[in-house]
Amino acid sequence: MSTLHLPLKSIYFDQIKSGEKVEEYRKANPYWAKRLEGRSYFDIELTKGYPPKGDTSRRITRPWLGYRKTTITHPHFGPDPVEVYAIRVN
Template sequence: MPILHLPLKGVYFDQIKSGEKVEEYRLVTPFWVKRLEGRSYERIELSKGYPLRGDTSRRITRPWRGSRKTTITHPHFGPDPVEVYAIRVNP
């Protein structure tokens, strides 16, 4: 089964690593529809930016627990509500 790779900004990576953040958001765009709709993965690999291959301190591997569509308001996406995929990243 394939692996879903999600590069993250440092602040979001640290929040997921500490357990503070349990979902990662991606806008509903043709790019993410193709990767998430009707697909299943073995696991998710979260990375802090784009680390070197051997840098395990900047990578987290979690089991695939699915995603769901939802509407949120988040400073990262601007002041208006947007439709996103909420990808479960808790262990």
């Protein structure tokens, strides 16, 4: 199995690292459907932006725990409710 790589904005990376944030959201669209639906991963690698290969302080590797499809309202996606994949990262 492979690893799912998710580059994150600094604020979200820090929230996941501290345990405050337990799900990472990706908009439900054909791009993410192809990468998530019907697939399984060994683990998930979360990065703070796009760090150099040897920069371990900006990488978190966690086991793959799956995802759920849900509807949320979040400032990152605009003022209207939007369907997302909520990827478990805790």
